[in-house]
Amino acid sequence: MVNFFTLVTGFPGASGFGSASTAEQVTEGIDASNLTAIVTGGASGIGLETARVLALRNAHVIIAARNLKAANEAKQLILDNNQSARIDVLKLDLSSLTSVKEFANNFLALNLPLNLLMAFSVNKSAA
Ligand SMILES: NC(=O)c1ccc[n+]([C@@H]2O[C@H](COP(=O)([O-])OP(=O)(O)OC[C@H]3O[C@@H](n4cnc5c(N)ncnc54)[C@H](OP(=O)(O)O)[C@@H]3O)[C@@H](O)[C@H]2O)c1
Numbered sequence: 001m002v003n004f005f006t007l008v009t010g011f012p013g014a015s016g017f018g019s020a021s022t023a024e025q026v027t028e029g030i031d032a033s034n035l036t037a038i039v040t041g042g043a044s045g046i047g048l049e050t051a052r053v054l055a056l057r058n059a060h061v062i063i064a065a066r067n068l069k070a071a072n073e074a075k076q077l078i079l080d081n082n083q084s085a086r087i088d089v090l091k092l093d094l095s096s097l098t099s100v101k102e103f104a105n106n107f108l109a110l111n112l113p114l115n116l117l118m119a120f121s122v123n124k125s126a127a
Contacts, residue, residue, distance in 0.1 A: 023053035033058035036112045040092060041120030043070040050118050052078050055085035060112060064103060064121075066093035094121050 006013055010020025017026050037054050041047035042063035055061045055078050065071035071089040078085050090106050093099040107114070 023049055024056070027053055027057050030057050035059045035115040036062065037116035037118060038062045038064055038107065038114060039118045039120065040064040040094065041122065042118075043067060043074045045120065047118070047120035048074050048077075050120065051087070052082075054116070054118075055087055056082055058084075058086075059116070060086040061088070062107065062110075062112075063087060063089045064092035065089065066091065066095075066099070092121075095123070 005011065007019050010018045012018040012021070032054060035054075037051075037059045039047050039051045039054070039061060042051040042061070043065040047063075051061045051063055051074065061078075063071045063074060065074075068089060068091055075087045075089055078087055088110070090103055091099065092103040
């Protein structure tokens with residue numbers, strides 16, 4: 001169990017990683033080229049960093065976002081530093097069941113497996 005000391009200091013736990021470890025450090029040496037990951041909230045913050053590093057490890061990343069402009073800018077940012085990144089952007093507004101169903105249908109139409117679902121969407125203005 002992570003105790004308060006290790007959480008605050010970032011001191012590595014049994015895995016060799018701690019709260020100060022980066023996504024790049026944790027995934028170093030992993031080839032995720034056979035994986036497809038949906039990242040909600042992937043247009044900003046920790047979702048964007050997750051999408052970037054998953055793409056760096058060769059996963060096919062689907063950025064699920066309600067703000068397509070921000071999501072496409074995030075996609076471009078990732079591609080600027082990793083031209084072989086496989087990134088698609090799909091519209092998803094989690095506050096709308098209609099949008100969720102449309103997203104699911106659009107994802108199914110891509111005929112990709114779903115190996116990872118990383119959920120980082122949070123509506124801070126509603127908190
Ligand atoms: N940042 C960190 O270091 C960190 C660390 C640990 C945990 N977390 C947790 O990770 C989560 C995200 O944090 P963050 O800092 O990355 O926040 P953030 O930058 O504000 O990202 C939140 C994302 O959620 C999206 N979103 C909000 N409402 C949505 C909706 N109805 N449908 C679809 N997408 C929606 C936002 O898109 P819009 O542009 O459309 O608003 C935005 O891209 C939070 O729960 C936070 O507690 C963050």
